Amino acid sequence: MKLLLGTLVMLAGGLLTGTARADTTCTTSAPVTAAFGNITNAAGSPTVTTTSFTITCNTTALSLLATASVRACIGIGVGTTGVAISPLRRMTNASGDPVSFQLFTNAAYTNIWGLTPGTTPGPLVVDLNYSVPLLTGGSGAVTVTIYGRIPAGQTLAAGNYSTSFSGADVRLQYAFNEVLLGTATAPAACTTTAGVAGNKTATGGFPFTVTATVLPQCSAYVTTDMDFGSNAGAITSNIDRTSTIGLTCLNRTAYNIALDNGLYANGTVRRMRHTTNSAYFIPYELYRESTRTQRWGSTANVDRVTGTGTGSAQVLTVYGRAPPTSGPVAAGSYSDQIKVTITY
Structure with a gap:
């Protein structure tokens, strides 16, 4: 009996001090088209739309009481017809005529959605914290919304407008920590590489298109x-x-x-x-x-x-x-x- 108890104490001690050795991978679903619908030349008010997608992180099994913490940066670039992220992105029709628009991370349309961490405007930052059971592993998911707005008062040409975001224009970078017992500490940033369990970057995971139509008039x-x-x-x-x-x-x-x-x-x-x-x-x-x-x-x-x-x-x-x-x-x-x- 004493031998058995000793073994249990030693095992418990290993759980408290052991290093996590598992892998975490994050993926994203593809948003549906962000369609502004029909917009008006010299409109008196902005036109808005939204689309959303989900980021899911999976960690392989660690221990009975293990947890993982992920800090992810979700970046969106200029798009296929764009020239800049800020102050306004743009989409074009078949003749190359532009419509200016912007993508935001918040419903108040105050935070422009950027691409690269550490720049202004920057990407959307999300945190995921979840348990990682011994037998099944664990996962966490967050649904994020892209808020689009076309400013009022633009002089427009008739046509169907679009721009696409794919490849390097849709980037997911994340750092993660894993612990065998207790609550994992969130990485300081999605770009952190030192003192974390891992850091990864993926591109092209959530391609989407922005569209609008200016009707003939x-x-x-x-x-x-x-x-x-x-x-x-x-x-x-x-x-x-x-x-x-x-x-x-x-x-x-x-x-x-x-x-x-x-x-x-x-x-x-x-x-x-x-x-x-x-x-x-x-x-x-x-x-x-x-x-x-x-x-x-x-x-x-x-x-x-x-x-x-x-x-x-x-x-x-x-x-x-x-x-x-x-x-x-x-x-x-x-x-x-x-x-x-x-x-x-």
């Missing part, structure tokens, strides 16, 4: 009337006049403009009607260019006028022609009304 429509003037008797030669259609579309907004055949067309021939005698008409036509050979109509991909917005006002010219008439023309005023349809 047109506004500020202005049209002018086309006045063919006065003519005495029959029209013996072409009367050419112009009018304009003005619009302002967001940069990169593709649009097309259709003109219908008016109120009094005969088939596809546009006509002005006498204002007091509905039996009289004067034919005319509208064209897309000054030579007046390309009719301006309403069929997509055939005779509409297409364009791309610049963010500034654009003015398009409508070219009209009243051709010579056959026979006399009744005196009086003639008019028609054209419906303009702008699609973007």
Whole structure:
């Protein structure tokens, strides 16, 4: 019995003073896309989004009362289309137009999420403490949230925007301590290498993408009337006049403009009607260019006028022609009304 008790005391003493000899490995899940959704040019308020992921640390079995402590730095870089972390990151559309945004470690959007420990802005620092049972080993997990914000008041171009974070842009560095009995002391920093059980760095573990969409937009429509003037008797030669259609579309907004055949067309021939005698008409036509050979109509991909917005006002010219008439023309005023349809 004495021998047995002695052995137990010696074993207990070993638990108190023994050095932990196990491995700790931390991994991360992949966040879902941080999607800002549809954002507005010159928005009056910021647009925000979030995404989250989990860091999990596993330590192999040590002893009945063992614990592990991990201090991890989770870093995020500039992204595939970025040039700097601070003051603002950026994503771009297919034409290279930028949208500025930022990623934060807190819901108050005050702490910018950086990449490298010891720099400003720095990475997110998290601590994990957990038991490491003898038979099964132990693990700890923490879920972290990325807070994204697009500042208000940006002048934007239409398009789908994105930037991706992977490889060296998503870095996990961690130091860990393990003890056979009691509570493990947290490492002083994730970069600490001396006096700790281990230190590791992993890249590419939590790749994710940030996206946003700026919808096409047109506004500020202005049209002018086309006045063919006065003519005495029959029209013996072409009367050419112009009018304009003005619009302002967001940069990169593709649009097309259709003109219908008016109120009094005969088939596809546009006509002005006498204002007091509905039996009289004067034919005319509208064209897309000054030579007046390309009719301006309403069929997509055939005779509409297409364009791309610049963010500034654009003015398009409508070219009209009243051709010579056959026979006399009744005196009086003639008019028609054209419906303009702008699609973007």
